[in-house]
Structures are given as structure tokens and as C-alpha cells.
Amino acid sequence: MAKSPRAKAAAGATRADIGVVGGGAAGLSAGIALARAGWSVVLVAPPPQRADGRTVALMAGSVAFLEGIGAWDAVAPHASPLASLSIIDDTDSLLRAPPITFHAGELRLDAFGHNVESATLVRALADVAAATPGLVLVEGSVADVALGETGVRLTTAAGGAIDVALAVGADGRGSKVRAAAGIEAREWSYDQSAVTAILAHDRPHRDTSTEFHTRHGPFTLVPLEGRRSSLVWLTTPRRAEDLHALPAEAFALEVERQAHSMLGAMRLDGPRGLVPMGGLSAKRFAAGRAAIVGEAAHVFPPIGAQGLNLGLRDVAALVAALGRPGGDPGAASKLAAYDASRAGDVRMRTLAVDALNRSLLAGLLPVDALRGAGLMALSAIPPLRRFVMRQGLGAAV
Ligand SMILES: Cc1cc2nc3c(=O)[nH]c(=O)nc-3n(C[C@H](O)[C@H](O)[C@H](O)COP(=O)(O)OP(=O)(O)OC[C@H]3O[C@@H](n4cnc5c(N)ncnc54)[C@H](O)[C@@H]3O)c2cc1C
The missing domain is CATH 3.30.9.10 (D-Amino Acid Oxidase, subunit A, domain 2)
Known part of the structure; x- marks a missing residue:
């Protein structure tokens, strides 16, 4: 394994195995799931946005995933x-x-x-995240993502530094992590x-x-x-x-x-x-020491309730690809496995939803x-x- 990024962290910096950027449903789920798997995780996110009447239909696979990370009990009372x-x-x-x-x-x-109101889901996940051992929550936004050979430095807008071995971009469609990793994305409206x-x-x-x-x-x-x-x-x-x-x-x-x-x-x-x-499709799910999940990787119109369901499958696949803690979570072989495991599922659904929407408009x-x-x-x-x-x-x- 390359020299530990934690060993190279500058004095005063917060250190962890993994830094998750973004506190939407995908980011919070990633933080909880990775910490439960045994990694030390720091999650950086601004306070949640106000409710806009949007709900998410969580399909049975997503419900099973949330059960698996101990979050479903907090969501279930609000879900129909x-x-x-x-x-x-x-x-x-x-x-x-x-x-x-x-x-x-x-x-x-x-x-x-x-079906559950998006804002309620995020609130419930934030409560679970706050009670998850091994997960440190930092309120704020990430202003800079510096990817190196052996580690990643996240710098917050308030000037704080967080040194990690892997950055997980759950920072939505305008993802800073995706841009810093040089992952190209096709966007359309x-x-x-x-x-x-x-x-x-x-x-x-x-x-x-x-x-x-x-x-x-x-x-x-x-x-x-x-x-x-x-x-x-x-x-x-x-x-x-x-x-x-x-x-x-x-x-x-x-x-x-x-x-x-x-x-x-x-x-x-x-x-x-x-x-x-609009839609967005990232060309890859990982590059350098960064992986992207949720809308940082794929956005499409709300037809057939696919968006967050795919995002939660990204998280499950990432946790599986990283395996047991102890090694380097940013190792190229692990991130290549994650990328390979998500490409087919996401491409197929992006094409299907786009084709159905355009067929109606035609x-x-x-x-x-x-x-x-x-x-x-x-x-x-x-x-x-x-x-x-x-x-x-x-x-x-
Ligand atoms: C009308 C509508 C209906 C939908 N219905 C469904 C449905 O029924 N089923 C379904 O599965 N999906 C549905 N979706 C899709 C679903 O809402 C999204 O996939 C999901 O909310 C995306 O979650 P996310 O966590 O990936 O991204 P977001 O919710 O966009 O979260 C990104 C987070 O990153 C934070 N962030 C951004 N930049 C930074 C930074 N620099 N530093 C720190 N934090 C940062 C943001 O503040 C935000 O909290 C719907 C979407 C729409 C628009």
C-alpha cells in the first residue's frame, strides 16, 4: 500500500479514512454505511435546504438497504x-x-x-448519522478538493482542512469532487x-x-x-x-x-x-482518489422513481467494493471495481428514462x-x- 495519507496529514488537520462531501440522502447514507462498515468517516455538508414538496418513492431494494444500515426505523413512520x-x-x-x-x-x-417526503427522509438520515459511531459531521461546505498520489485534502469554506485517503462526492449535480477528479460529465436539458x-x-x-x-x-x-x-x-x-x-x-x-x-x-x-x-451522466464513477455517488454521477427526469434508488445502489456498491477496513480505501483496484459495478445499471436506466420522456414529447x-x-x-x-x-x-x- 502507498504511504498512509493520514501519516502525511499536516498538523491541525482533521484526519479520517474517508471524507464524504454532501449531506443529501445519498451523502448521509454513504456516511452511515461506510462508518458502520468500520471506516473512519468525516462528512461535510451545509444545513439541509428547505422542503419543496418533493417526495421520493423508495423501491423495495432501497428499503432493504436502509434497513441494513439501521436507518429504516427512523424513516418508516413517515413512509407510505x-x-x-x-x-x-x-x-x-x-x-x-x-x-x-x-x-x-x-x-x-x-x-x-x-413514498416519503424528501426533506423528512434527509432529516431522519441526519439523526441516524449523528448517532453513528465513527462518523464525524462537519457543518459547512467544501471549497477545495486537492487530490494527491497518497491522499486527498478537503478544505472547507471556513478554512478547515480534512485529510483523507478517499473523497466520496455526494455533492449533487454541480459536484466539486467530480470536477477535481477530472471526471467528465455529459449534461443536457x-x-x-x-x-x-x-x-x-x-x-x-x-x-x-x-x-x-x-x-x-x-x-x-x-x-x-x-x-x-x-x-x-x-x-x-x-x-x-x-x-x-x-x-x-x-x-x-x-x-x-x-x-x-x-x-x-x-x-x-x-x-x-x-x-x-435536465439530465447528467458522468463518464466514470471514480478517478484518482475520488468516487462519486447519487446526483454527482447521474441526474434524470423524475419518471419511474429511479434517481435516489440508483443513488443508494451506488452507495451499496461502493461499500462492497471497498471491502473490510484496514487497507487503503482509495486504492485504484477498489475504485476500479466500484466503477465497473455501476456503469451498466446507470447507463441502462438513463437511456430508458430519456427515451420514454422524449417519446412523449415527440x-x-x-x-x-x-x-x-x-x-x-x-x-x-x-x-x-x-x-x-x-x-x-x-x-x-
Ligand atoms: C421532482 C422530483 C421527484 C423525484 N422523485 C424521485 C423518486 O420518486 N424516487 C427516487 O428515487 N428519486 C426521485 N427523485 C430524484 C431524487 O430526488 C434525487 O436523486 C436525490 O434527491 C439526490 O440526492 P443526492 O444526495 O444525490 O443529491 P442532493 O440531494 O442534491 O444533495 C447534494 C448535497 O450536497 C451538498 N453540497 C453541494 N456542494 C457541496 C459542497 N461544496 N460542500 C458540501 N456539500 C455540498 C448540497 O448542499 C446537498 O445537501 C426525484 C427528483 C425530482 C426533481
């Missing part, structure tokens, strides 16, 4: 089961596909996963924004998430506790801004109308958010025919349905 997933073709195409519903029971599961909100409604959702495929993108209602659902409405940036600016009552009425009153009368029951839609009859035929095949062929459902769960079940 997703027993069925419906897709409704709400385009005006001549070749509209029939509605299709997937039931978790077809895979002998009670639920595909659980869609002519869409997402309006997010939490709504209360008169009719029960029966633990069913419903995705209406409209010509401007999917409009999705995902169950929350009681008669409440979270909304992700992808539409043109102009319309999204208008919707976001509407008074609460008028906004709820627009949502009810777009949902064809499926859940009855609706009322705004929490914060609203507006997110411009408005071309042959493209509609292909999308419609795909959905019809899913309706009619049970083994294909089960295969697709398992893929949606992250092939962890």
Missing part, C-alpha cells in the same frame, strides 16, 4: 406503501395505449416500495420543469401511484399517509411557472382537473416546488405506436410484466 402503480396514456394520440396497472402482489410483495406539491384529497388513493402520460411529460400522484398524495407534474417551463404562481385554491383545482377528479376535490397540504428538468405517430405497443405488451404478457416490475425495483428483489 406503494401497492400498485398505474400508467394512463393521457396524450391525444390516435394510438393511445390502454391504462395499465402493476400490482406488487404479482411479485408476491406487499408493496413495490414506500429538457424543455420541461417539474411542479412538486403535497395535496390532500377527498377520495382514498388505495396505495396506488398513478402516472398520467401527457404530451408535455408525466403527471404523477404518489400516495402519502392518509388521504394525501405528492404531485410531480412535468410540463413546459412557462406553464410550470404559471402553475407554481397560482393561489393555493386555483392550483389545487388545476391538479384535480388534470387528474380527471380521480381522487375527488383537492387541497394544497404542504410546500410547493419548481424544478427545471408527438409523432410512429413513436406513439412504439410506446403504445410497449405498454400493450406489458398489459398482455405476464412474464414481461414481472421482468419489468423487477427491473423497476432495481433487480434487488
Whole structure:
């Protein structure tokens, strides 16, 4: 092994095996999982951002992962089961596909996963992180990442130095760690924004998430506790801004109308958010003494609840690739194993989500025919349905 970076750390610097940059759900999970595996970990993150009505549907594989790192008990009281997933073709195409519903029971599961408000998830993970031995939390942001042959120095905006053997970038789409490691990323944008909100409604959702495929993108209602659902409405940036600016009552009425009153009368029951839609795909998951996880490595539109589920699989793969503590966590062979283990999964899902989103926006009859035929095949062929459902769960079940 190369000379320990810890031995070379300057006086006054904090030292650890691993430095995690970023305190979103991916970063906190990474900090907890790596510390539980026995590594000494420092996690640097600013205080959490305010809630914006965004929720995450955590699929069964992610729930199992959170159970494994001792975090699920803190999240579970706030999470609602997703027993069925419906897709409704709400385009005006001549070749509209029939509605299709997937039931978790077809895979002998009670639920595909659980839906939880993002801000609540991050708060719960932060509580678990604060109580995890071997994990030191530093509030602030990293201003500089200096990658060397034998170690990495993280310098905080407040001027503090942290010397580690491996930097884990969980610092989101504008990742400083990714840039410092020279990892190239392809970025693109869609002519869409997402309006997010939490709504209360008169009719029960029966633990069913419903995705209406409209010509401007999917409009999705995902169950929350009681008669409440979270909304992700992808539409043109102009319309999204208008919707976001509407008074609460008028906004709820627009949502009810777009949902064809499926859940009855609706009322705004929490914060609203507006997110411009784009994608990002890093060329590699590791370089030098840095590894990237979550949105630092991949961003795509919120279709099919993939984003954070992939991020948690990144974390699980990184922990597995690093193996038992004692050696050098930044060793090239370990990071190469991590990179190799994530490439296929992430590329496949990035392509699939992008293709589905663009097929809706295209408005071309042959493209509609292909999308419609795909959905019809899913309706009619049970083994294909089960295969697709398992893929949606992250092939962890
Ligand atoms: C509308 C919408 C709906 C979604 N629904 C789902 C869903 O149902 N299921 C799903 O799996 N995914 C979903 N996603 C995706 C999911 O929200 C993201 O994948 C996830 O939140 C990303 O988490 P992250 O920790 O990787 O990044 P982030 O949440 O962006 O966290 C990055 C963190 O890094 C910090 N940071 C940045 N720079 C620095 C620095 N220099 N120093 C220190 N800290 C820094 C930031 O402050 C932040 O805390 C959805 C996304 C959207 C937009």
C-alpha cells in the first residue's frame, strides 16, 4: 500500500479514512454505511435546504438497504406503501395505449416500495448519522478538493482542512469532487420543469401511484399517509411557472382537473416546488482518489422513481467494493471495481428514462405506436410484466 495519507496529514488537520462531501440522502447514507462498515468517516455538508414538496418513492431494494444500515426505523413512520402503480396514456394520440396497472402482489410483495417526503427522509438520515459511531459531521461546505498520489485534502469554506485517503462526492449535480477528479460529465436539458406539491384529497388513493402520460411529460400522484398524495407534474417551463404562481385554491383545482377528479376535490397540504428538468451522466464513477455517488454521477427526469434508488445502489456498491477496513480505501483496484459495478445499471436506466420522456414529447405517430405497443405488451404478457416490475425495483428483489 502507498504511504498512509493520514501519516502525511499536516498538523491541525482533521484526519479520517474517508471524507464524504454532501449531506443529501445519498451523502448521509454513504456516511452511515461506510462508518458502520468500520471506516473512519468525516462528512461535510451545509444545513439541509428547505422542503419543496418533493417526495421520493423508495423501491423495495432501497428499503432493504436502509434497513441494513439501521436507518429504516427512523424513516418508516413517515413512509407510505406503494401497492400498485398505474400508467394512463393521457396524450391525444390516435394510438393511445390502454391504462395499465402493476400490482406488487404479482411479485408476491406487499408493496413495490414506500413514498416519503424528501426533506423528512434527509432529516431522519441526519439523526441516524449523528448517532453513528465513527462518523464525524462537519457543518459547512467544501471549497477545495486537492487530490494527491497518497491522499486527498478537503478544505472547507471556513478554512478547515480534512485529510483523507478517499473523497466520496455526494455533492449533487454541480459536484466539486467530480470536477477535481477530472471526471467528465455529459449534461443536457429538457424543455420541461417539474411542479412538486403535497395535496390532500377527498377520495382514498388505495396505495396506488398513478402516472398520467401527457404530451408535455408525466403527471404523477404518489400516495402519502392518509388521504394525501405528492404531485410531480412535468410540463413546459412557462406553464410550470404559471402553475407554481397560482393561489393555493386555483392550483389545487388545476391538479384535480388534470387528474380527471380521480381522487375527488383537492387541497394544497404542504410546500410547493419548481424544478427545471435536465439530465447528467458522468463518464466514470471514480478517478484518482475520488468516487462519486447519487446526483454527482447521474441526474434524470423524475419518471419511474429511479434517481435516489440508483443513488443508494451506488452507495451499496461502493461499500462492497471497498471491502473490510484496514487497507487503503482509495486504492485504484477498489475504485476500479466500484466503477465497473455501476456503469451498466446507470447507463441502462438513463437511456430508458430519456427515451420514454422524449417519446412523449415527440408527438409523432410512429413513436406513439412504439410506446403504445410497449405498454400493450406489458398489459398482455405476464412474464414481461414481472421482468419489468423487477427491473423497476432495481433487480434487488
Ligand atoms: C421532482 C422530483 C421527484 C423525484 N422523485 C424521485 C423518486 O420518486 N424516487 C427516487 O428515487 N428519486 C426521485 N427523485 C430524484 C431524487 O430526488 C434525487 O436523486 C436525490 O434527491 C439526490 O440526492 P443526492 O444526495 O444525490 O443529491 P442532493 O440531494 O442534491 O444533495 C447534494 C448535497 O450536497 C451538498 N453540497 C453541494 N456542494 C457541496 C459542497 N461544496 N460542500 C458540501 N456539500 C455540498 C448540497 O448542499 C446537498 O445537501 C426525484 C427528483 C425530482 C426533481
